[in-house]
Amino acid sequence: MIEYNIDISNRAVMGKCNICGKYITKNNLPTHKKLHSGEKPYSCDICAKSFSRRIDLTRHIKIHGPRKKLECSNCGKKLLNQLSLDRHIERGMCEKTKLFKTEKKFKCDICSVLFREEENLIKHQETFVHDKYTCETCGKSFYRKKAHERHLKCHSDEKPYSCDLCGISFKSENYDKKHKEMVHGEKPVSCTVCGKVVKHERYLKYHMVTHSEERAYSCEHCGQTFRRPNGLQKHKMYHHSDERPYSCDVCGKAFKDKQTLDKHKNIHNKAEHFRCDICTRSFSFMSALKRHYQRVHKKTK
Incomplete structure (x- = not known):
């Protein structure tokens, strides 16, 4: 037994x-x-x-x-040995292999998913919920939550993602990435002042601002000046706005930017990414590890 x-x-x-x-x-x-x-x-x-x-x-x-692998004469699939080839034929895998090689030519006109057989497309259209998420502003429907969330940004004036090369702001991270690929590209050049190598000539112009005393961007609230537009944008968000659009889905605590929210989430998942190489104690943040080095081991890291 x-x-x-x-x-x-x-x-x-x-x-x-x-x-x-x-x-x-x-x-x-x-x-x-x-x-x-x-x-x-x-x-x-x-x-x-x-x-x-x-x-x-x-x-x-x-x-x-x-x-050398053995090739099945029926479907062309290559197998490691005779035992695998015999099992492949006995279990009718040839028919399955041929099916997978068949082109997916039946497309759903709602969500664009492709199918090999028309009957599967018809079943999909009859049973799949395509309007699971609906935009309350324009009525457009989505079957994926992420697509719905991306769409909602087109109705908002918020532009939390800014290009670190030229300062232009975007509604989504994807737009920021596409902008960098199309506008800035990668053509490495070096700074004649400090020798730093940057990816593109436009990035060099942006970098040269660090060697200049000119501060062309000023805050209309307090008069503080900045070298770059994204510096002014961050200043106004942190010092002259109470808006906290990024909230933790675990405890509800709100933050002014996504980076701070992501750091905060480490507290809930108890991730300890930074380990001390002297006493092996772990920390959720690099800043906490640096403080540990200074206070416990009297070292800077």
Whole structure:
């Protein structure tokens, strides 16, 4: 009689081998018992050595070096050995392989998903909910939550993403990336003042501002001046606005920018990414690790 036990740590059902007393996962128990029976159904077609488990045969085959794969005459699929080829034919895998090679030519006119067979397209259109998410402003419907969230930004004046090369702001991170690819590109040039190498001539113009005393952008609220437009934009957001558009979906705490929200989330998932290489203590933030070095080990990092 086989005894079964539940391993709470990984939810797997464990079975006890009645020969050696070991607990093995239920699915692997029959394979494990072959080790005691002496049965070796898997044999190498090069040296005829036999094995109890398929995985042992697979490992053994590697000692013979790379081999030419066998090609199925029906569908053209290449397999590692004769055993795999025979199993491929016996299980009717040729028909499945041919099906996967068939072009997907039936397209849903609502969500653009492609299908190989027309009956699958008809079933999809009859059962799939295409208007799961609807925009309250314009009535446009979406079946993916992310697409709906991206669309909502077109009705907002908020532009949280700014190009670090020229300062132009965008509603989405994707627009910012496309802008950099199309406008700035990668043509490395070096600064004649400090020798720093930048990706593009436009980026060099942006960088040269750091060597200038000119501050052409001023805050209309307090008069503070800035070298770049994105510096002015951040200043107004932090010092002259109470708006906190980015909120934590765990505790509800709100933040003025996405970067601060992302750092905050590490507290909830208890991620400890930064480890001290002296005492191995871990921290969620680099700033916390630096403080630890200074206070505990009297070092700067």
